[in-house]
Amino acid sequence: MSKVITENEAVSRLQTGALGVGEEHLSAAAAREFTKNLIEQGHVRALFLECNSDAQAAFDNEVKGNSSNPASNIKQIVDNAGPQWFGAGLSLGDVALVAVGKGIPVHFIDLNIPRKTKKPNPAKRDEHAADLFDKAAAGIGGQAGCLVHYGMVHLDRSKDTRNESYYYDDRWLGDRVDLGIVLFDEQ
Numbered sequence: 001m002s003k004v005i006t007e008n009e010a011v012s013r014l015q016t017g018a019l020g021v022g023e024e025h026l027s028a029a030a031a032r033e034f035t036k037n038l039i040e041q042g043h044v045r046a047l048f049l050e051c052n053s054d055a056q057a058a059f060d061n062e063v064k065g066n067s068s069n070p071a072s073n074i075k076q077i078v079d080n081a082g083p084q085w086f087g088a089g090l091s092l093g094d095v096a097l098v099a100v101g102k103g104i105p106v107h108f109i110d111l112n113i114p115r116k117t118k119k120p121n122p123a124k125r126d127e128h129a130a131d132l133f134d135k136a137a138a139g140i141g142g143q144a145g146c147l148v149h150y151g152m153v154h155l156d157r158s159k160d161t162r163n164e165s166y167y168y169d170d171r172w173l174g175d176r177v178d179l180g181i182v183l184f185d186e187q
Helices: 007-016 029-040 053-063 070-081 092-101 122-139
Strands: 018-023 046-052 106-110 146-151 179-184
Touching: 007 018, 007 029, 007 179, 018 029, 029 092, 029 146, 029 179, 046 053, 046 070, 046 092, 046 122, 053 070, 053 106, 070 092, 070 106, 092 106, 106 122, 122 146
Parallel strands: 018 146, 018 179, 046 106, 046 146
Antiparallel strands: none
């Protein structure tokens, strides 16, 4: 079962298991900077992003350098496949570029849900994300060093402050994957 931990406990968690970094999408600068720093310090061996998994093949193609401007294309693919970003600072594309530069595999684990869908069924999205996470983590020999950067409500349901519950059942990402979770909910 996932558990909220402090920023100071994150490095220890990555040595033995997976870490979830939960952001508030409207003010994600600190969360993205935190993830970037953990990557640069060498604590992350696989990065999992809240990006449409349908875009993974295009991303992988760019990582292989199969275009004239892979860095720009990588950033654009990640930013288009991930949650909308309205703040200043790093985009998810910037974070992914740091990981790619360090040779760290980046996995897109979100389900494609059209942005205008009124009830996007987050439980279905989180089941999909957990399944892709489990498969990728098994492929690299376990969860140690895996960092899941996602919207905080997917990792800790207590952060669901909407009038109607965002979730329709008890299967959320933080329930399916055993994570130490650092939450960044600055507004």
